[in-house]
Amino acid sequence: MARLSAKMLHGLLEATRIIHDHEHGTFHDRLFRALDLVYSDSVYALELYGRGNSYSAETNVPFDPAHKLEILNRTNELVQLQSPMFQRLAAGETQPMRLSDFISLRELRRTDLYQEIFRPVGITRQIGIPIRSSYCLGGLTINRDHRDFTVEDHLVASLLAPQIATAFETDTLLKSLTPAIQRNQSTDLAQLRRLGLTRREAEIFLWMIEGKRDGEIAIILSISVRTVNKHVGTILAKLNAETRTAAVATVLNQEILHSSDAGPLLRNP
Missing domain, CATH: 1.10.10.10 (Winged helix-like DNA-binding domain superfamily/Winged helix DNA-binding domain)
Structure with a gap:
């Protein structure tokens, strides 16, 4: 079993504190700041799927600002059709996943998801953390190029996952109190x-x-x-x-x- 270094443990504790600091920033802003403490050279996307085919996405992936809405809508379509992690999420998966555990890089490069969405922004590797609530199904993806995520990276995602789920539910509750x-x-x-x-x-x-x-x-x-x-x-x-x-x-x-x-x-x- 992977063990975390003292430096990583410190980063994980600080990341957890930021995620639960509901008074400072939106959920995705806090989440992305927290992830920067434990993942290097990575960008993030938080995607939520609600009733009636509604879709919401927050991301710091460097998409073309002039076409960002179109790109996100197309991402929504292609992820549901071609992402093996989404298929497992929809089937009820609750644990973090590495994209490379389900599809090879060669197979990924043959997909429209890679050619249209991932390739222009340099994404070849992903960790996905499922997010579930009473009103939506979603996931957080941690994205990078070249270097795949390690066993330690996956362990960090597994430790953060319940903290992210709790913070998301709390934010949802706070927003409903209007x-x-x-x-x-x-x-x-x-x-x-x-x-x-x-x-x-x-x-x-x-x-x-x-x-x-x-x-x-x-x-x-x-x-x-x-x-x-x-x-x-x-x-x-x-x-x-x-x-x-x-x-x-x-x-x-x-x-x-x-x-x-x-x-x-x-x-x-």
């Missing part, structure tokens, strides 16, 4: 609809005020990220606003909603 929005939702929807928003647009706008990202809204409402993107564009047009911040400010300045209900504004995905 009493102001829940208490006034019916009234707020009616008020927003008087501005010309449809019911769905009003629902999305309320979650925007709460600081939810497009991917999170998609999971919550069981719709696709692309659908959320389109609704957001329509909302901005109807409110004659160029940005989300301006749209929220317009509504709050008109006292259509109580300013105390507003959380941190949503950043573009």
Whole structure:
């Protein structure tokens, strides 16, 4: 059995602390910072699959910013079709996995997943950590090129996996505790609809005020990220606003909603 060095153990303890520090940063920001302490030359992707084929992804993989949304949507399609780790995740796997344990590099290079997604950003090796919750199925991938992950790397993933799962569930619970929005939702929807928003647009706008990202809204409402993107564009047009911040400010300045209900504004995905 692999043993961890004192330096790695120290990094693992600090990584665990960061993952559970819910007051400082979003879940994926904390997760990626924590992983940097125990994995070198790696980039990460957190992908979540919800009801109604909804899909959310957060990543620091250096995709072309101009085409990132298209690339992520294509990644979603190809991962479900061609990733052996996703197939095991869908079958109920709960333990971390190494991609090289299921497919050779030669076989991987023959796939569209490699040619379209992995190759342009230099990914040939992966560790996947399954993430499951009551409302979604997902996984965290740790990605690098050339050097495969060692037995020690896999052990670190196995030790971090339960910590990541617990932190994810806690973040999900904290996000669900939005009493102001829940208490006034019916009234707020009616008020927003008087501005010309449809019911769905009003629902999305309320979650925007709460600081939810497009991917999170998609999971919550069981719709696709692309659908959320389109609704957001329509909302901005109807409110004659160029940005989300301006749209929220317009509504709050008109006292259509109580300013105390507003959380941190949503950043573009």
